[in-house]
Amino acid sequence: MATIATQPQRTRVLGVPVHVCPDVLAAAIDLQRGGGGQIVTLNAEMTMAALADPALGAAIEAASLVIPDGSGVVWALGRQRLRVRRSPGIELAWSLLETAAQQGWRVALVGASAPVMDQLAARLKARLPALQLVFRAHGYQRPDAWPELERQLLASRPDLVLVALGVPRQETWIAAQGNRRRGLWMGVGGSFDVWAGVKQRAPGWMSSLQIEWLYRLLQEPQRWRRMLALPAFAWAVLKGG
Ligand code: UDP
Numbered sequence: 387m388a389t390i391a392t393q394p395q396r397t398r399v400l401g402v403p404v405h406v407c408p409d410v411l412a413a414a415i416d417l418q419r420g421g422g423g424q425i426v427t428l429n430a431e432m433t434m435a436a437l438a439d440p441a442l443g444a445a446i447e448a449a450s451l452v453i454p455d456g457s458g459v460v461w462a463l464g465r466q467r468l469r470v471r472r473s474p475g476i477e478l479a480w481s482l483l484e485t486a487a488q489q490g491w492r493v494a495l496v497g498a499s500a501p502v503m504d505q506l507a508a509r510l511k512a513r514l515p516a517l518q519l520v521f522r523a524h525g526y527q528r529p530d531a532w533p534e535l536e537r538q539l540l541a542s543r544p545d546l547v548l549v550a551l552g553v554p555r556q557e558t559w560i561a562a563q564g565n566r567r568r569g570l571w572m573g574v575g576g577s578f579d580v581w582a583g584v585k586q587r588a589p590g591w592m593s594s595l596q597i598e599w600l601y602r603l604l605q606e607p608q609r610w611r612r613m614l615a616l617p618a619f620a621w622a623v624l625k626g627g
Pocket residue numbers: 497498499524525526550551552553554574575576577578579
């Protein structure tokens with residue numbers, strides 16, 4: 387019989403840590419109340435990337451909460467008799483913004499292009515008027531601009547920092563802030579582009595058929611090389627890694 391977890395439980399898929407928890411939003415809010423930490427949203431592509439990239443692997447290892455975002459990871463957990471629901475990172479991140487607006491959390495946004503960031507800020511103002519946006523910076527800064535940006539970000543004392551720099555950079559950048567960090571820090575990939583209305587998420591029927599990856603590939607054909615990680619992941623799990 388499959389086990390239904392009632393408490394957050396740390397397990398591993400191909401050696402990469404992942405938490406199984408009944409309610410990821412509740413777990414994230416608990417983490418925020420307990421002083422914060424890094425949240426990672428793990429999918430098959432990222433699992434394979436972590437095996438090949440020690441810096442990414444170390445960032446995930448040190449993260450406080452790793453949520454299963456991706457049907458591949460959910461399937462691999464099912465093979466360990468852990469029945470979990472997929473928790474899309476973009477949905478958790480949005481719920482955290484709503485929580486931030488309700489609780490008066492100070493929010494910082496880092497990443498995406500400058501026009502996307504402008505559009506996102508305007509949309510957030512309209513959709514979550516109570517949100518306290520205390521810092522924002524686009525993700526295409528000159529390399530020498532980052533230290534000052536980091537200083538200003540930390541000085542803004544955020545309770546929630548969403549980072550859209552892509553994998554692995556967003557995870558390793560968050561990890562590199564080390565114990566200077568407080569609050570929740572989470573890598574959100576292409577979420578800012580979706581919220582700004584520049585990119586679309588896959589339709590629900592594609593998600594239920596577990597072919598969201600196909601939609602992504604059709605929208606961004608240049609991703610095909612990265613997506614070769616998906617069959618490699620499936621093969622490694624079937625081999626029992
Ligand atoms: N990005 C950025 N700076 C960079 C490279 C990427 O801010 O130097 C942003 C990009 O504009 C996009 C996000 O990072 O908003 C990455 O989105 P993607 O969907 O590629 O994320 P991934 O699949 O890597 O998680």
